[in-house]
Amino acid sequence: MGSFEQFKGSGAVMDQSMEESGGTQPRVQWKPMGYEEKSAAVHEEMKRMNRLPATSTYVTHRLRVLNKILQLLSIQRTASQEEELELLFAGLSL
Incomplete structure (x- = not known):
């Protein structure tokens, strides 16, 4: 069984680059945007x-x-919401 099938069956999804960096950094570092x-x-x-x-x-x-x-952009964010926003942006590849 391949590694995809192992993760698929367990419900776990992990990007290899995130696994290597300890899971704390987005896969792609984007230039800061206002x-x-x-x-x-x-x-x-x-x-x-x-x-x-x-x-x-x-x-x-x-x-x-x-x-x-858009919702996260429009509110005063906590640290966890700020991290969620950055991860969403990184995932969209905008």
Whole structure:
């Protein structure tokens, strides 16, 4: 059985690069972006998603993540929310 099947069966998902770094660093380090740049990037991605079929589970999930990012951008964040926001951005590859 391959390593994917082992993780798939256990419900665990781990990126190899995160495993090697102790699981604390995002896989890709992005240049720092301000609120305006992040907000603009999210809105552009939402426009792109809205051009795709609305019944797509990929589109539904991605829009949910984009909405979560907008929510986190609009509030005063705790340290854990700040980390969650950075991980969401890293996962989207914007």
